[in-house]
Amino acid sequence: xxxxxxxxxxxxxxxxxxxxxxxxxxxxxxxxxxxxxxxxxxxxxxxxxxxxxxxxxxxxxxxxxxxxxxxxxxxxxxxxxxxxxxxxxxxxxxxxxxxxxxxxxxxxxxxxxxxxxxxxxxxxxxxxxxxxxxxxxxxxxxxxxxxxxxxxxxxxxxxxxxxxxxxxxxxxxxxxxxxxxxxxxxxxxxxxxxxxxxxxxxxxxxxxxxxxxxxxxxxxxxxxxxxxxxxxxxxxxxxxxxxxxxxxxxxxxxxxxxxxxxxxxxxxxxxxxxxxxxxxxxxxxxxxxxxxxxxxxxxxxxxxxxxxxxxxxxxxxxxxxxxxxxxxxxxxxxxxxxxxxxxxxxxxxxxxxxxxxxxxxxxxxxxxxxxxxxxxxxxxxxxxxxxxxxxxxxxxxxxxxxx
Amino acid sequence: xxxxxxxxxxxxxxxxxxxxxxxxxxxxxxxxxxxxxxxxxxxxxxxxxxxxxxxxxxxxxxxxxxxxxxxxxxxxxxxxxxxxxxxxxxxxxxxxxxxxxxxxxxxxxxxxxxxxxxxxxxxxxxxxxxxxxxxxxxxxxxxxxxxxxxxxxxxxxxxxxxxxxxxxxxxxxxxxxxxxxxxxxxxxxxxxxxxxxxxxxxxxxxxxxxxxxxxxxxxxxxxxxxxxxxxxxxxxxxxxxxxxxxxxxxxxxxxxxxxxxxxxxxxxxxxxxxxxxxxxxxxxxxxxxxxxxxxxxxxxxxxxxxxxxxxxxxxxxxxxxxxxxxxxxxxxxxxxxxxxxxxxxxxxxxxxxxxxxxxxxxxxxxxxxxxxxxxxxxxxxxxxxxxxxxxxxxxxxxxxx
Numbered sequence: 001x002x003x004x005x006x007x008x009x010x011x012x013x014x015x016x017x018x019x020x021x022x023x024x025x026x027x028x029x030x031x032x033x034x035x036x037x038x039x040x041x042x043x044x045x046x047x048x049x050x051x052x053x054x055x056x057x058x059x060x061x062x063x064x065x066x067x068x069x070x071x072x073x074x075x076x077x078x079x080x081x082x083x084x085x086x087x088x089x090x091x092x093x094x095x096x097x098x099x100x101x102x103x104x105x106x107x108x109x110x111x112x113x114x115x116x117x118x119x120x121x122x123x124x125x126x127x128x129x130x131x132x133x134x135x136x137x138x139x140x141x142x143x144x145x146x147x148x149x150x151x152x153x154x155x156x157x158x159x160x161x162x163x164x165x166x167x168x169x170x171x172x173x174x175x176x177x178x179x180x181x182x183x184x185x186x187x188x189x190x191x192x193x194x195x196x197x198x199x200x201x202x203x204x205x206x207x208x209x210x211x212x213x214x215x216x217x218x219x220x221x222x223x224x225x226x227x228x229x230x231x232x233x234x235x236x237x238x239x240x241x242x243x244x245x246x247x248x249x250x251x252x253x254x255x256x257x258x259x260x261x262x263x264x265x266x267x268x269x270x271x272x273x274x275x276x277x278x279x280x281x282x283x284x285x286x287x288x289x290x291x292x293x294x295x296x297x298x299x300x301x302x303x304x305x306x307x308x309x310x311x312x313x314x315x316x317x318x319x320x321x322x323x324x325x326x327x328x329x330x331x332x333x334x335x336x337x338x339x340x341x342x343x344x345x346x347x348x349x350x351x352x353x354x355x356x357x358x359x360x361x362x363x364x365x366x367x368x369x370x371x372x373x374x375x376x377x378x379x380x381x382x383x384x385x386x387x388x389x390x391x392x393x394x395x396x397x398x399x400x401x402x403x
Numbered sequence: 404x405x406x407x408x409x410x411x412x413x414x415x416x417x418x419x420x421x422x423x424x425x426x427x428x429x430x431x432x433x434x435x436x437x438x439x440x441x442x443x444x445x446x447x448x449x450x451x452x453x454x455x456x457x458x459x460x461x462x463x464x465x466x467x468x469x470x471x472x473x474x475x476x477x478x479x480x481x482x483x484x485x486x487x488x489x490x491x492x493x494x495x496x497x498x499x500x501x502x503x504x505x506x507x508x509x510x511x512x513x514x515x516x517x518x519x520x521x522x523x524x525x526x527x528x529x530x531x532x533x534x535x536x537x538x539x540x541x542x543x544x545x546x547x548x549x550x551x552x553x554x555x556x557x558x559x560x561x562x563x564x565x566x567x568x569x570x571x572x573x574x575x576x577x578x579x580x581x582x583x584x585x586x587x588x589x590x591x592x593x594x595x596x597x598x599x600x601x602x603x604x605x606x607x608x609x610x611x612x613x614x615x616x617x618x619x620x621x622x623x624x625x626x627x628x629x630x631x632x633x634x635x636x637x638x639x640x641x642x643x644x645x646x647x648x649x650x651x652x653x654x655x656x657x658x659x660x661x662x663x664x665x666x667x668x669x670x671x672x673x674x675x676x677x678x679x680x681x682x683x684x685x686x687x688x689x690x691x692x693x694x695x696x697x698x699x700x701x702x703x704x705x706x707x708x709x710x711x712x713x714x715x716x717x718x719x720x721x722x723x724x725x726x727x728x729x730x731x732x733x734x735x736x737x738x739x740x741x742x743x744x745x746x747x748x749x750x751x752x753x754x755x756x757x758x759x760x761x762x763x764x765x766x767x768x769x770x771x772x773x774x775x776x777x778x779x780x781x782x783x784x785x786x787x788x789x790x791x792x793x794x795x796x797x798x799x800x801x802x803x804x
Binding site for chain 2: 006017053065112130132153210211215328358
């Protein structure tokens with residue numbers, strides 16, 4: 001089957017998560033992605049040993065999944081010969097992507113000005129921490145940047161610690177933004193022949209990640225959007241989380257009389273429908289705390305699945321709140337290829353991996369190989385792609401530019 | 404300055420904030436996005452924000468999700484209205500919608516019908532749960548998708564209610580735009596259009612990438628229940644510690660060898676303390692002990708102290724801020740992440756800007772969100788070449804507004 005990005009070559013000089021995952025999206029859709037890593041240790045993501053105090057197990061899923069479908073070129077960019085190879089590669093590539101700090105890239109003479117001189121058609125893409133402009137270059141791991149956006153402070157119950165959206169949640173977003181920016185730049189290049197600098201920063205992405213509440217805050221300045229709000233005081237009790245006998249459920253009904261009557265029916269509670277303090281949208285809003293308390297008592301009486309069964313024919317919109325085990329066996333995720341199986345060389349078996357969140361009917365993404373071994377393609381890339389002779393390759397080795 | 408998507412015509416038949424935002428991302432980079440608003444329903448829904456505060460005087464959700472768009476209000480229950488839409492489809496490059504599959508099929512707006520009118524069209528669909536599987540027809544609500552993704556129970560501390568973060572739609576918005584851009588690339592190469600699918604479920608799963616992947620690979624109860632703050636896997640990474648006066652300090656130092664000397668110094672711990680002088684000791688043998696020591700240390704000084712020393716030493720840590728921080732942050736302003744501008748009738752406002760920075764073809768705000776049907780007549784005239792009489796007839800019969 002045809003691949004959307006056939007013929008596009010990407011230099012992927014990235015580490016950890018945001019940069020690698022941006023390039024992963026391009027690789028999934030057929031771009032030739034060459035991951036450039038320092039010899040000996042490579043991307044720090046290769047060194048992840050434990051997650052949540054659990055050993056990562058016999059294969060490093062942190063690294064291998066976001067670096068799937070890529071080649072690996074080991075290159076010492078501190079050496080002039082290493083840079084010579086990089087410039088040659090830049091001449092032969094469409095995209096250069098890096099999430100290293102701008103000062104570091106400059107110090108290796110891999111800044112935008114230099115590389116766009118080497119190849120004016122190059123799309124030069126960076127994932128800075130806090131933006132291309134403004135001069136802030138402090139360290140920018142996912143959670144520290146999420147902390148600055150205000151996103152964490154508003155989640156959870158009052159007086160509870162702020163909430164982090166999950167490992168790499170902001171990196172994942174920045175990665176997708178970066179992939180989009182690269183595609184826009186490639187589109188523009190087709191028309192003009194000109195490359196450009198595209199930056200998707202972790203900070204910019206994470207501000208957008210909280211757009212629904214941040215935009216409301218920017219307009220209103222209201223603490224309703226910036227501070228933790230108690231579940232017991234949700235403005236619409238019909239749109240709230242409730243604890244059933246076994247697990248939680250998310251009830252999603254707009255505050256309309258017809259929904260209210262359906263719910264009372266679904267709860268088998270005709271008395272509730274008659275209570276005057278809840279008999280209009282306005283009263284349900286005004287007496288939200290009392291109603292939530294009443295619904296809490298009621299919902300605790302049965303298991304979530306039992307409620308769902310009763311509610312289904314009534315068209316009451318709700319979902320049990322699942323855990324990751326439920327998700328791992330959710331047929332909806334597997335049927336849509338959000339999860340797929342792939343062969344892992346490291347352990348010589350099929351493993352389950354995060355699949356393809358975007359469907360393209362005629363040029364679908366694929367997972368061919370998991371992440372490469374460090375430097376596995378070095379010699380072939382130098383010989384085939386860059387046209388170096390074996391003598392030259394031997395010299396590069398002698399200088400330590402490649403292993 | 405030129406724009407990245409200058410010649411692209413996008414028909415936007417979206418109804419939700421997240422999907423409208425997906426189309427807006429294309430408009431921000433120059434595409435001509437025509438918002439086709441379905442009459443008569445659209446008359447009852449000014450903007451599409453869930454709970455705007457009318458007191459502020461502007462529809463801030465629309466001002467983000469519908470910016471840079473044109474508006475055409477059209478009655479699709481009328482044959483003549485459908486004919487207008489079909490004419491538009493013949494001129495369009497991209498068709499983007501979040502309508503349920505059944506509604507699209509009933510109205511002849513599914514991919515098969517739309518591509519019959521315009522074979523190379525890129526047809527992008529945003530759904531709740533994807534185009535296949537038993538739940539493809541569930542409502543496209545981020546809450547339902549988040550509930551299914553498995554993260555809600557483990558985000559808070561033990562014993563606390565599950566947390567809905569409200570971010571799934573934002574992932575999906577970018578996925579829609581990225582899918583369109585990929586398909587566009589393929590079309591430029593081959594002339595072939597196709598269907599693009601993104602769902603809120605996929606967006607939520609993708610947003611939770613590392614947790615989800617770790618569970619798929621490792622399994623284990625530890626992923627199913629919240630991990631207490633004081634039982635963090637790495638005392639120096641992904642942990643929050645309260646300062647003396649309340650605000651939280653957040654540390655992200657996964658590579659503890661690199662950061663330990665600096666952290667030890669500011670917290671008054673001996674860097675050579677034999678309990679903590681290797682990564683294994685810090686993250687395994689003496690993990691819980693180190694958490695207690697850091698917890699104690701951060702409580703000794705106020706937030707302002709920590710902000711100052713963390714900044715001075717460029718450590719990978721920061722304070723948990725609230726929205727007032729980015730709202731007045733120079734870095735957010737100068738990179739265009741938050742814009743400040745004059746809005747007619749309201750005055751000075753702040754609004755979210757552009758998360759992607761392009762040196763040659765930057766995103767720009769050409770126009771504010773349109774009023775319902777603001778460009779109906781102009782689109783019919785300029786794009787479709789309708790005569791004034793024909794347009795007037797459509798207006799008179801209420802088919803367009």
